Amino acid sequence: MKTSPLAYVAALAIVALPALGFAQTVKDSPELYAGEKTLYEAAAKEGLVVSFDTGPTWANWAAQFAAFKKRYPEVEMTYNDLGSAATVVALEKAKNRPQADTAYYFAASAVDAVNKGVVAPFKPVNFEKLPDVFRHPDGQWFTIHSLTIAFVVNKKLVKDVPQSWADLLKSDYKNSVVYLDPRSAGIGQVMTFAAAFANGGTMENVQPGLDYLGKLHKAGNVLRVLGTTPYAQFVKGEIPIWIAYENDGLKAKYTDGLGDDVAVVIPKEASAAAPYGISLVKNGPNPNAGKLWLNFIMTEMGQGIFAQGFVRPSVPGVALPANVADRLPAAPQVKPLDVIKAAAKKTEIDAGYAKAVAN
Template sequence: MTHWLIKAATAALVALPSIALPSLAMALEGPELFPGESALYEQAKKEGMIVSFDTGPTWANWGEQFKAFQKRYPGVELVYNDIGSAATVVALDKARNRPQADTAYYFAGSALDAVTKDVVAPFQPVNFGKLVPQFKQADGKWFTIHTLSPALLVNTNLVKNPPKSWADLLKPEYAKTVVYLDPRSTGQGQVVVIAAAYANGGSIDNVAPGIDYLAKLHKAGNVLRTVGTTPYAQFLKGEIPILIGYENDGLKAKYKDGMGDAVQVVIPSEGTVAAPYAISLVKGGPNPDAGKLWLNFIMSESGQARFAEGYVRPSVPGVALPASVAAQMPAITAIPLDVKKASDRKAEIDQLWAKQVLGQ
């Protein structure tokens, strides 16, 4: 995602299994999820389809969002692809004269690019007003739907005494145990630097303490290696003692992918940051009412809770986590990440990290 999120890319659009259309209009079951839902649904049915860019079903519980949407709104087919954030913005730009997508999902850094290229439209869905300022563009050209936070993902078969803080990682007992992503080539690496900066007295406006911390971690001999892509498969195989990675990967490894009690997900006691993942209504998209229906659906209380079932944090404050995952997700203190300032800091982070960590 502009180099912020690395995913396998495929340009093919994939349609969900079709649902037989009723012969008569169907009313929504239960109360409205948001004001005006029924009327918007009627308009969306006239369009009959929504094209959702970069919402791969295995990521962030999108697959379950698709199923719930199609169940609630018969007659509105949902079509998606999974091409990555940067590719999504490129695709929107190339198709600006005849847009193919109705909505676009990406790391919020790519959302800034989409706004600059003028390929997205203002839209304020339900709960937009509850979002903190760092999690939205003022007019609604993008808004955050969930967040990801750096955490310490610990293989307890390899590390008997898991660290509890950023400071703990500097201890000699963690020699040759730590893996994290290269901040020059990955968005997650950049976010880790910023999280470490806040934890060590810095901020988004003063990233030097984060670089200083990582340099100390290397000097102590505690870094096993840095990597250029997310090493999730290696973590699952038991090849990484401690991964400074996104919380959701650790929770997936523990509860979905078979590692169980061999994984401990530690939110450092000094805190972390919440990196925003955003969505936009595409400017001039072919199915604008269906697009608005989709965006309202995922920003509703139930839509936000469904993201948590994929182990990503809802962006709307106060949303209750589903009982199925509430006990599984650790308590968290996370500062909202300002992606505009983060983008402005990238060159500085790249230069300082190369100088202090690599000696270049």
């Protein structure tokens, strides 16, 4: 029997993560995996890795960049923050002359990238440890962490913190809600499924989620819909309620100083947990540097860095830090997303969303 993604990631919280002491230079420390130094030598000749859609405020990527650069000083890092669906579009447009070495996205978009022939097979360190639902069989994508939909609330701007999707429709929350567009961002797709689960929908029937978003707009409660993550705006106090991932809220609360002014709520009716994957781009300009980067984030060190950013890692045996585990409450209402089924619903969500929120 296959382990569900949600049960699997929850099991990771059992053991406390030891001190990482991370980011020694590879030449001055033991290898994280066999062949690391040889791969680094090849990557150093390329000198650069181009990482698509790894925005630094998302999923603790900034810490990953810093650790990678310290360990591999002769390989520069460049990145962008496009959104999952937009990343696949960019890869397809540049198919004849790829600009990226790796691409990170909601795993349903990874399935789309495979279907469009823009990614290459690569099995990184710890690939064989991943459950089947967390990887493409040939390594054309693999999950590096999972994320859960939550309401991230600025309590300075919101008197009564909403606890449910039903609450969010109340007149108390006029012009208060911000979320990412399901047509361009993976989190928007996951949010749509979460809203569907909360309103009687399923993976096969996402219409209740689209209907809910339509009601949210008609109620006048949506402040704006964005294409990329508005973390900085939230921290600045510009967003009352952000339908986001729990790790963003926990980061704002515990890392970036907002403390008790932030509430992170997994809505009581239901939510969704989504695997996020990454791929080696087909015919990318720096293939060895790309492989070095992918291997790094799949090592115990790289996975531990995700955990420090309140993101649940995908590799078995990599435990969450004790203080992080305490801040991720049990949430039996969270349902794991089947990314194959989610990918099959993308066209329906795109068209249905435009119709549902039209004035």
